[in-house]
Amino acid sequence: xxxxxxxxxxxxxxxxxxxxxxxxxxxxxxxxxxxxxxxxxxxxxxxxxxxxxxxxxxxxxxxxxxxxxxxxxxxxxxxxxxxxxxxxxxxxxxxxxxxxxxxxxxxxxxxxxxxxxxxxxxxxxxxxxxxxxxxxxxxxxxxxxxxxxxxxxxxxxxxxxxxxxxxxxxxxxxxxxxxxxxxxxxxxxxxxxxxxxxxxxxxxxxxxxxxxxxxxxxxxxxxxxxxxxxxxxxxxxxxxxxxxxxxxxxxxxxxxxxxxxxxxxxxxxxxxxxxxxxxxxxxxxxxxxxxxxxxxxxxxxxxxxxxxxxxxxxxxxxxxxxxxxxxxxxxxxxxxxxxxxxxxxxxxxxxxxxxxxxxxxxxxxxxxxxxxxxxxxxxxxxxxxxxxxxxxxxxxxxxxxxxxxxxxxxxxxxxxxxxxxxxxxxxxxxxxxxxxxxxxxxxxxxxxxxxxxxxxxxxxxxxxxxxxxxxxxxxxxxxxxxxxxxxxxxxxxxxxxxxxxxxxxxxxxxxxxxxxxxxxxxxxxxxxxxxxxxxxxxxxxxxxxxxxxxxxxxxxxxxxxxxxxxxxxxxxxxxxxxxxxxxxxxxxxxxxxxxxxxxxxxxxxxxxxxxxxxxxxxxxxxxxxxxxxxxxxxxxxxx
Numbered sequence: 001x002x003x004x005x006x007x008x009x010x011x012x013x014x015x016x017x018x019x020x021x022x023x024x025x026x027x028x029x030x031x032x033x034x035x036x037x038x039x040x041x042x043x044x045x046x047x048x049x050x051x052x053x054x055x056x057x058x059x060x061x062x063x064x065x066x067x068x069x070x071x072x073x074x075x076x077x078x079x080x081x082x083x084x085x086x087x088x089x090x091x092x093x094x095x096x097x098x099x100x101x102x103x104x105x106x107x108x109x110x111x112x113x114x115x116x117x118x119x120x121x122x123x124x125x126x127x128x129x130x131x132x133x134x135x136x137x138x139x140x141x142x143x144x145x146x147x148x149x150x151x152x153x154x155x156x157x158x159x160x161x162x163x164x165x166x167x168x169x170x171x172x173x174x175x176x177x178x179x180x181x182x183x184x185x186x187x188x189x190x191x192x193x194x195x196x197x198x199x200x201x202x203x204x205x206x207x208x209x210x211x212x213x214x215x216x217x218x219x220x221x222x223x224x225x226x227x228x229x230x231x232x233x234x235x236x237x238x239x240x241x242x243x244x245x246x247x248x249x250x251x252x253x254x255x256x257x258x259x260x261x262x263x264x265x266x267x268x269x270x271x272x273x274x275x276x277x278x279x280x281x282x283x284x285x286x287x288x289x290x291x292x293x294x295x296x297x298x299x300x301x302x303x304x305x306x307x308x309x310x311x312x313x314x315x316x317x318x319x320x321x322x323x324x325x326x327x328x329x330x331x332x333x334x335x336x337x338x339x340x341x342x343x344x345x346x347x348x349x350x351x352x353x354x355x356x357x358x359x360x361x362x363x364x365x366x367x368x369x370x371x372x373x374x375x376x377x378x379x380x381x382x383x384x385x386x387x388x389x390x391x392x393x394x395x396x397x398x399x400x401x402x403x404x405x406x407x408x409x410x411x412x413x414x415x416x417x418x419x420x421x422x423x424x425x426x427x428x429x430x431x432x433x434x435x436x437x438x439x440x441x442x443x444x445x446x447x448x449x450x451x452x453x454x455x456x457x458x459x460x461x462x463x464x465x466x467x468x469x470x471x472x473x474x475x476x477x478x479x480x481x482x483x484x485x486x487x488x489x490x491x492x493x494x495x496x497x498x499x500x501x502x503x504x505x506x507x508x509x510x511x512x513x514x515x516x517x518x519x520x521x522x523x524x525x526x527x528x529x530x531x532x533x534x535x536x537x538x539x540x541x542x543x544x545x546x547x548x549x550x551x552x553x554x555x556x557x558x559x560x561x562x563x564x565x566x567x568x569x570x571x572x573x574x575x576x577x578x579x580x581x582x583x584x585x586x587x588x589x590x591x592x593x594x595x596x597x598x599x600x601x602x603x604x605x606x607x608x609x610x611x612x613x614x615x616x617x618x619x620x621x622x623x624x625x626x627x628x629x630x631x632x633x634x635x636x637x638x639x
Contacts, residue, residue, distance in 0.1 A: 023294035024164070026238045030095055030198035035191050036061050036071050040430040043214050043483040044073060044189075047090035047171045055485075055492070059089075060429040064108045064142075064188040072108070072190035079179025087187035088119075088173035092214070092486055094198065097122070097165040101149040101196040108188030109139045109174055116175040120147060123169035130156050130165060137174070142190070170194065202243075202287050202299035204234040205268060209301065210519040214483040215526045217284065218301040219519045224276055225308035232262070232285075233270040240289040240296060243269045250282040250302060251529065251571050257283070280305050280568035282525065302522055306567060311509035314452035315397075317445065317502065317562040318638055324397075330637040331398040339632050340399065347395035347404045350388040356410045359385075361418045371425035378423045379436055385415055386440035389447040394634065397450045409451045412444060413459045416466020422474055431484060433474035435492045441471045441499025442558040445506035464511060467503040472520055475500035480523035488530040489543050491552040497528040498555030505562045525569065528559070532574050540580030545599030549582075553608035557635070561611045576616050579609060583624060591628065603628060610635035 034042045039061045050056040062074040077087045097103075109115050118137040122130040132147045132155050153159050174187055207230075209218040224230065236243060247258035257278065262269040283303040289296045310316065319327050330336055363381070366374050389408050396405030415421075426434050448463050455463070475496055478484050485493050501524050504517060535543045535552065542549040556575065564570050582603060586593025591603040606625045610633070613622060 023291070023296055026200045026289070026296040027096060027098070027164075027197035028200040028237075030196055032093060032095065032194040032196075033192065034091075036073060039071060039428075040477070041073070041482050041484070042091075043481075043486060044089050044091045045484075045486050046075060047088040047173060048086055055490075057429075062429075064110065064186065070190065072106075072188045075187040076184050077176075077179075077187065078184040079176075079181045081181055082178055085176045085179035085185070086173060087176070087185070088171060089187075089189050090169055090171040090486075092169050092483070093167050093194065094216070095167050095194065096197045097149050097152065097167055097194075098163060098197050099149050101194075102146055103170070103192075103194050104144070104146045105172070105192045106142050106144050106188075106190045107137075107172065107174075108142050108186070108190075109137060110186035110188070111139055111176060112183060113176060113178070113180060113185070115139060116177050118145075119173045119175075120145070121171045121173065122152070122165060122167050123171070125166045125168055127159060127162075127165060130159065142188070164197075167194075167196065200236065200238055200289075200297045202234050202236050202269075202289075202297075204232075204301075206231055206233050212480060212519055212523055212526070214481065215523070216300050217526075218299070219522045220301065220303065221518055222516055223304040223306040223518065226276055226278070226280060226305050228276050228305075230274045230276050230303070231271070233268050235267050236269060236287075236289050236297070237267075238289060238291075238296060240291050242290040242293075244288050244290070245271060246286045246288075247303070248284050248286075250284045250525075251569065251573065253284060262287075276303070276305055278305055280307055282522070282567070282569045304518075304522060304567075307509070310566065311512065312452075315449045316566055317449045317506060318565070320565075327637050328398050331634070336632045336637060339634070339637075343391055343394050344399065344401070346387070347391040347401070350384070350391055351404070351407050354384050354388050354411075356407065356414055359411065359414055363418070363420060363422070364424065366423050366425070368424045368428040371423065375423070382421070382436045382440050385411070386436075386443045389415075390443040393443075393447045393450050396454075405451060405454050408447055409454045409459070412447045412451065413455070413462055415444075416463045416470070418466070418470065421470045430478075430482065432478035432482075433471070433496055435495040437471055438475070438492075438496035438499030438555065441467070442502045442555065444471075445499075445502035445562075446558075448503075449506045460510065464507045464514070467507060471503055472500050472524075476520050476523055479527050480519075483527075487534065488527065489535045490531075491544060491548040491555075493527060493531040493535075494552040494555035496555075497524050497531070498559035500524045501528060501559045502562055505559075505566045508566065525563075525571075528556075529571055532556075532571055536574040536578045538574075540577045540584070542578055542581065545595040545597045546582055546593050546601070546603070547595070547599035550604060550608065557608040557611055572612065572615060576612065576618065577621075579606070579621060579624065583620075588624075588627070605629050605631075605633075607633045607635050610639045614639050 036042060041061060046056040046059040058076040060074055061071055063070060064072055064074055073089055075087050077085055079085045103120065107118060115137050117133050117135055119131055119133045124130045130152055132152055137143065152165065159165065172189060176185055204218065208221045210221055211218050243262040245260050245262060246256055248256055260271060262271050285301045285303055286298055288298045315324055331340065366378055388411050392404040392408035395401045396408060421437055422433055426432060479496055504521050508517060542552065560571055582593045592601045593603055595601045605628050609621060609625060613625060
């Protein structure tokens, strides 16, 4: 087997940059490589899109030839009719091709029919699609291909004379004309190396930083507390005469909170030490390098000012030790009597039907292949875990039923002793999680938060370790490091990231000896925030049909209030008024909205929007919320 590696090569030598009336971005050598030997998708997705970029069960890491130890991308395509068919893969990149650059890869096209072409495409911004095509490519064997910068120029003469091509994404595509519906064909991709350049990054001497390859900002290894002294220094190996720092809120970047010039001492640029006086929250720092007042490069990083006295303080997610009394009073009032009966009945039913002693680890018995027949069984497992804990946690928290509390605690502790929760099919395909676990994670986190006082410290530690091992790690590896759903416009992102964020928010600071929460916390925030920015429009709409919108809000309405309550991070801005499409695109009198794609038009109660009512005091949402309401909910009591 070939040696496993996934790395980025960066040297500190800058390319020379000519200065003109509009200075070009300063570049440094940069090489991207991937060979998939870790059995991860490496942030590659199917191309063209298959349903959306969130999911393609036929796009995976595997062996193209049975018995071969070589791991690569493998895509299986079954033609549905005798028409043209395509297979391929795509990867977001942020780099440049310059003279001397090249792209090297291996591809494998397995079919009894000939392919028309194999195409390498660059998403090149203002230069459009830059392509290199091979007609009638060889089949049923691995083929090496190297394309130089000059090759791209030759194939795309409109680029003649350019000394750089901006690469926002790389895609490869194969076309099989007149596919055979009785015979699938296969596409393989491996051993990719892109030698080029990238915008020159600031070299941080302090603070110590993490860099997630799929996300632009650097992340300090340690969070800060309000009142800490912030120090910043590093080098920018280019000919620059000024470096500036601007700080904004991570979620409100229109207002500058701090602007300063760095001073140069030898090779280092440094900021005068600053006392962090901002409120708790997540902030974005942007460093910019200039020469003769023309910007040459920039580097972003985050600053997380976290609560420093939160360890051991519970509840904290949706209410704290003082506000919970108000919620309890409502939940025990006659107005909420029907809800109380429902919670008690559900809690009792889950206790009786699912004794903790009968819950055993059997996830390893689910198949790595031919999974579909077993999927409902796995869904059922996770659903029982989720709702058993949820309803019994509520029964204990609001109605004082200690039997329910002890049951929920035992269930949570036992589940967190399991080595993993995810169906093996997902691990085998480099995905590492699936949305039902994200959904369950929000309820597990609420259980830990509300049952904290019932647990011993050993039990709390076991739960925290279970959250990290069985949920947080999988979300980080799949949806942050490997950036699954690369366009970040799928409802899955909400439920998956929200589950991780709720768990991390619930356990934050409870174990001073635990490893740093970074880059897991900020990485999941990146993913959640990207969904909000890309999926929600300024026209009061959401980018998927309304059924998926409800599902997206199912995760956001649980995680975002908790994140704001605990960390002071408000990501709700684009959600305000996002519901209006349900009104103007439908018939509200009939509680119906028109829809597209795989969804339904029936409007349901807006329980997932309750937290936005006191936050924005929007009268239209208030009217819509109460018009659709058909009973009291926990969210009514909280908000």
